Amino acid sequence: xxxxxxxxxxxxxxxxxxxxxxxxxxxxxxxxxxxxxxxxxxxxxxxxxxxxxxxxxxxxxxxxxxxxxxxxxxxxxxxxxxxxxxxxxxxxxxxxxxxxxxxxxxxxxxxxxxxxxxxxxxxxxxxxxxxxxxxxxxxxxxxxxxxxxxxxxxxxxxxxxxxxxxxxxxxxxxxxxxxxxxxxxxxxxxxxxxxxxxxxxxxxx
Numbered sequence: 001x002x003x004x005x006x007x008x009x010x011x012x013x014x015x016x017x018x019x020x021x022x023x024x025x026x027x028x029x030x031x032x033x034x035x036x037x038x039x040x041x042x043x044x045x046x047x048x049x050x051x052x053x054x055x056x057x058x059x060x061x062x063x064x065x066x067x068x069x070x071x072x073x074x075x076x077x078x079x080x081x082x083x084x085x086x087x088x089x090x091x092x093x094x095x096x097x098x099x100x101x102x103x104x105x106x107x108x109x110x111x112x113x114x115x116x117x118x119x120x121x122x123x124x125x126x127x128x129x130x131x132x133x134x135x136x137x138x139x140x141x142x143x144x145x146x147x148x149x150x151x152x153x154x155x156x157x158x159x160x161x162x163x164x165x166x167x168x169x170x171x172x173x174x175x176x177x178x179x180x181x182x183x184x185x186x187x188x189x190x191x192x193x194x195x196x197x198x199x200x201x202x203x204x205x
Contacts, residue, residue: 005043016055017199023053036090052098054106059119092120110192129174136171
C-alpha cells in the first residue's frame with residue numbers, strides 16, 4: 001500500500017475556497033497534503049482527521065525563493081500564534097492547517113485580503129493566461145486560415161490545421177480562466193466595500 005499519493009490538481013490559482021474544501025476532504029479520507037510542485041500535489045497517508053485548511057497569498061513570494069524571506073517568516077509566526085501550522089506553498093500561495101473545530105480566521109479584512117489575491121493573481125494568472133490567449137488566437141487563425149487556402153497542405157503537417165486546433169483549445173481554456181477570475185474579482189470588490197467576502201470559484205468546478 002502506497003504511503004504517498006501524487007495528483008494533478010486543476011484548481012485555479014486564486015480558488016482558495018475550493019482548495020481548502022478539497023484538502024479537508026482529502027484529510028478526512030486519510031491523505032494530508034505534503035508539498036506542491038509546478039506539476040503535482042503530493043499527499044501522505046495519515047489517520048483520517050477533521051482538519052481545517054486555509055490558503056493565503058503573499059504577493060512578494062516566488063517559486064524561486066531559496067528560503068522564506070523575512071516577510072514570510074513573520075507571516076508564519078502570526079499564523080502559528082493563531083493555531084495555524086504551515087504545510088507548504090508554491091510561489092505566492094501558502095497553505096496552513098489547523099486541527100481546531102472553529103479556528104480563528106487567518107484573514108479578517110476582506111479589502112486587504114482581496115488586494116493580496118489581486119496582486120498575486122496578476123503575476124501568476126493574468127499575465128501568463130493573457131499571453132496564452134493571444135498566442136492561441138494567432139496560431140489558430142494561421143492554422144485554420146491555411147486550411148481554408150490549401151486544405152491538402154494544411155493537413156499534411158503538424159503545423160497546419162492540427163496545431164491550429166490545439167492552440168484554439170488552449171486559447172479557449174485561457175479565456176474561460178480569465179473570464180471566471182474577472183467575474184469573481186468584480187463581485188469581490190463590491191462585497192469588500194461592505195466588509196464581506198465572496199467565495200472563489202474555478203471555471204471547471
